Every structure is written in structure tokens, then in C-alpha cells.
Amino acid sequence: MNPTRRMAVAIFVMAPLLLCAVTMPAMAQTADAGNRLDDFLRVFTFQDYNTRVVVVGTTLLGLAAGLIGTFLVLLRRALLSDTLSHATLPGIALAFMVMTLITGNGKHLPGLIAGAAVFAVIGTLSVLAIQRFSRLKDDAALGIVLSVYFGLGIALMGMATRMDAGNAAGLSSFIYGKTASMLFSDALLIAVTAFVAALACLLFFKEFSLICFDADYGRTQGWPVTRLDFLMMALVVLVTVIGLQAVGLILVVALLIIPAASARFWTHRLRTLLWLSGLFGALSGFLGSGISALMANLPAGAVIVLAASFFFLVSLFFGSARGLLRLGIDRQRLQRKIMNENLLRDLHEWDETAANNEKQAPRAGILMRRRAWTSPSLKRTLRRLNRQGLIRQPSDGTIRLTDTGREAAQEIVRRHRLWETYLITHADVAPGMVDLSADRIEHVLEPELISRLETLLDAGKGHAPPPSPHKLPLIKGVR
Numbered sequence: 001m002n003p004t005r006r007m008a009v010a011i012f013v014m015a016p017l018l019l020c021a022v023t024m025p026a027m028a029q030t031a032d033a034g035n036r037l038d039d040f041l042r043v044f045t046f047q048d049y050n051t052r053v054v055v056v057g058t059t060l061l062g063l064a065a066g067l068i069g070t071f072l073v074l075l076r077r078a079l080l081s082d083t084l085s086h087a088t089l090p091g092i093a094l095a096f097m098v099m100t101l102i103t104g105n106g107k108h109l110p111g112l113i114a115g116a117a118v119f120a121v122i123g124t125l126s127v128l129a130i131q132r133f134s135r136l137k138d139d140a141a142l143g144i145v146l147s148v149y150f151g152l153g154i155a156l157m158g159m160a161t162r163m164d165a166g167n168a169a170g171l172s173s174f175i176y177g178k179t180a181s182m183l184f185s186d187a188l189l190i191a192v193t194a195f196v197a198a199l200a201c202l203l204f205f206k207e208f209s210l211i212c213f214d215a216d217y218g219r220t221q222g223w224p225v226t227r228l229d230f231l232m233m234a235l236v237v238l239v240t241v242i243g244l245q246a247v248g249l250i251l252v253v254a255l256l257i258i259p260a261a262s263a264r265f266w267t268h269r270l271r272t273l274l275w276l277s278g279l280f281g282a283l284s285g286f287l288g289s290g291i292s293a294l295m296a297n298l299p300a301g302a303v304i305v306l307a308a309s310f311f312f313l314v315s316l317f318f319g320s321a322r323g324l325l326r327l328g329i330d331r332q333r334l335q336r337k338i339m340n341e342n343l344l345r346d347l348h349e350w351d352e353t354a355a356n357n358e359k360q361a362p363r364a365g366i367l368m369r370r371r372a373w374t375s376p377s378l379k380r381t382l383r384r385l386n387r388q389g390l391i392r393q394p395s396d397g398t399i400r401l402t403d404t405g406r407e408a409a410q411e412i413v414r415r416h417r418l419w420e421t422y423l424i425t426h427a428d429v430a431p432g433m434v435d436l437s438a439d440r441i442e443h444v445l446e447p448e449l450i451s452r453l454e455t456l457l458d459a460g461k462g463h464a465p466p467p468s469p470h471k472l473p474l475i476k477g478v479r
Helices: 003-028 033-044 049-074 078-103 109-133 138-161 169-176 184-203 205-220 225-263 270-294 300-318 324-353 364-371 375-387 403-426 431-444 447-456
Strands: none
Touching (some): 033 049, 049 078, 049 184, 049 205, 049 225, 078 138, 109 138, 205 225, 205 270, 270 300, 300 324, 324 375, 403 431
């Protein structure tokens, strides 16, 4: 098992325990310890029929939203899900009025969902039309459609609430969600949606990936990019509309975006990202609905989003690919590597510019002036190189390379001068500026690039460093 998977498994195991630990103080106010344990076992062993339906339904909804939300995040269309969810509001209100006029009962769930789906598709087409036939940028098109459709929805909702044939009190569940009232038929519909989303992601994984990373290339190769893009957006619409009843039109956006954003902190591989996102979404639905069942005063939709936010925060700090802790460690490691290599190169160039004589070996004060090192940072670097056996410091205070350190320094100087020669001959960098330019990039050159430089510059492998392509700075007191 690789480090990414180990970290992910550890998070998944810890998350339920931490979430339960967070909720324990509030639970203590409502029940004693024995009742809490009984309630916990009753909910998470699915002993109640209604709890079983709700938890399974929200878990599958989180799985479906996490899967298709991955492509939304990769396409940088996070705001599109927000737009679609708000665009469903006029559809819900219109469907309520139409169903009231036809049947006398506007709270007909299939009719309301159908109205939401129709307006979600219209909202998608509106965004695509504005993007294609105007010079407005994507965020402007999304903002226009979101505000126009939501304003229309609010106006229609006002009309619906004043109808004589009924009231629109039940419509608020579509805005804020009403997970606790989920029926078996709703859970079954969500299960079918999750299956369709997972199957589509598997069948069209290569095509969706191509659209996310290089749609223009796919278009030139004859791929039906527009139709594939529309299929992807249709899946987003499907998940959005199905999720309205569970978490509401405002919070369904979170289930589409947050799991995918969390998964990006753990991996750089797309396939792993897809399944991690689905897993984060499923766990968010499972924990959110379970905790909501334990605490009657907490709405399930809000707790599901908070559970997803918990995974996001954990991923943000501890993600093995892009987490802040990992970035901080990598940055410190690179900083130490740069300081080590700079010091070794300085010592090697000192030997080149001065006669290799015991009396002229540099001291710490001279090295500090060459690169404006601070005393603490230079001392730390010297201690590291001493431990690695690359330098030695005799009792007279001078600093010298060991045989091992000289070999390492030769390789560093050789790499530096190859890059300098390339910049002078192929990038028209002035010799007087090339030292600084090379210094910024030479520490992260991959072996493959070094090999290409050797071939391009006709430089043999494993030889001593070539002469410097520019005049080395004179060292005061040496020449």
C-alpha cells in the first residue's frame, strides 16, 4: 500500500471517531452515557427502518456527487453547480403551480423534480449560449444566469404562496433540504442515479479526462467534444436535481465540489482522485445523516456539509500530495538542499580561484559575505555537511572539502556550468547575469534534463566540471 493510500485509510478510520468526539459534549446534554451508546449503536447498525433509508440514500448521493464533481473541479466549473442549483428554483415553483391547477395538489414530488430538471437543463444551455455567442468570460456568464434564474424563482415562489388552491409551505424543503422525510422510493431513485453516475464515469473516463485537460486536442482528433461535454453536464444536472430533496438546492453544491477539492490534496493520479472523491462524498453523507439522526435538532443537510468540510480541512493540512504539512516539509527540504549545494559550490570555486593552500582556506565570515548568509543559517548548513562527511573544519577555523565532498561539489559545479552554457548559447542570457539565472533553477534539474544538456552541449558524462563560461568573482585576499 503506497503512502497516499495509507494516509487516506488513516483519515477514514479517524474521521468517524473525531466527529463523534466533537459531538459528544452536545449529546451529553440530551441523554446519559448508556442511552448515548444505545443510540449510537442503533443508528450506525441501521436498526431503524427510516434511519436505514436516510443513511443509505445520503451515502449513495454523496458517492454520485463526489464522482461527477471531480470533473467539475478539474474543468474549473465549480460555480456551474451553484448556478444549476439556483436555476432549478423557478422550475420547482412553476411545476408547483401547474400541478396545483391540474391535480389540485402541487406537492407532487415527481412533478417538482421534473420541473427542476427542465430548468437545470435550460440554465446549462443558457450558460453555454452566453459563453459561445458573447465575449463574456465564464464567471460573468455563470453569475448572470445564477442571478437571473434565482430572481425569477423568488418571484414565482411569491406567486405560488399566494395561490388559492394551496400553499407552498412544502417547497421550502427544496431550498434547505429535508433529509429526514426521505422515503424508500427517494433512496431507490438516488441509488439508480449513483449507479448511472458511476457507470458513466467508468465508461467515459478517457473521454471526460480528455475534455478536462485538452479539449482542443480532442476536437482536432475528431472527438465529439460538445456532445461529451453536454453528457457530463447532464450527469451534473441529474445529481443536482436528485440531491434537492436530501440537502436542498443551496447545499447540494457542497456535495459536488467539496469532496473533489478534498481528494486533490491526496493524489496527482486522476483515477485515484475520482474514487477518493466518491469515497469522501459517501463518507460525508453517511456521517452527516448518522450524526443528524443522533441529534434531533440538527438538520441533516447542514451536518452532511459540515462532515464534508471536516474532510476538506483534514485534507488541506495533512494531504500527502498537496497538503500544507507536505508542502511545508518539501519547502524546508528544498531550502536545505539549496543551501548545501551553494556552500559546496562556493568551496569548489574557492579552490579554483585560489591556490589550494592551507593558509588560504575560507573561513565562515568570508562565506557569509559571498551569499549574504546569516550566521545561524550558515552554522546549521556547516553542521549538516559535517555530519554527512562532505566538509571538515580544522582547529584553525577554516572550512575545507573532504574527498567525498569534493566529488559532490564537482557534480554540482558541473551541473551549474552546463546550465549556464545552455542559457548563454540558447537563451541569449548575458554572461554577466547568467550566474544568478542558473542559480534559480539548477537545484531542481532532473537527471533526464541533465542528460539532454550533455547531449545538446556535447559534454561528456562523468568528467570534471568545464571551465566557467563567465569570469568568476574575485575573492578578496585570495588574488
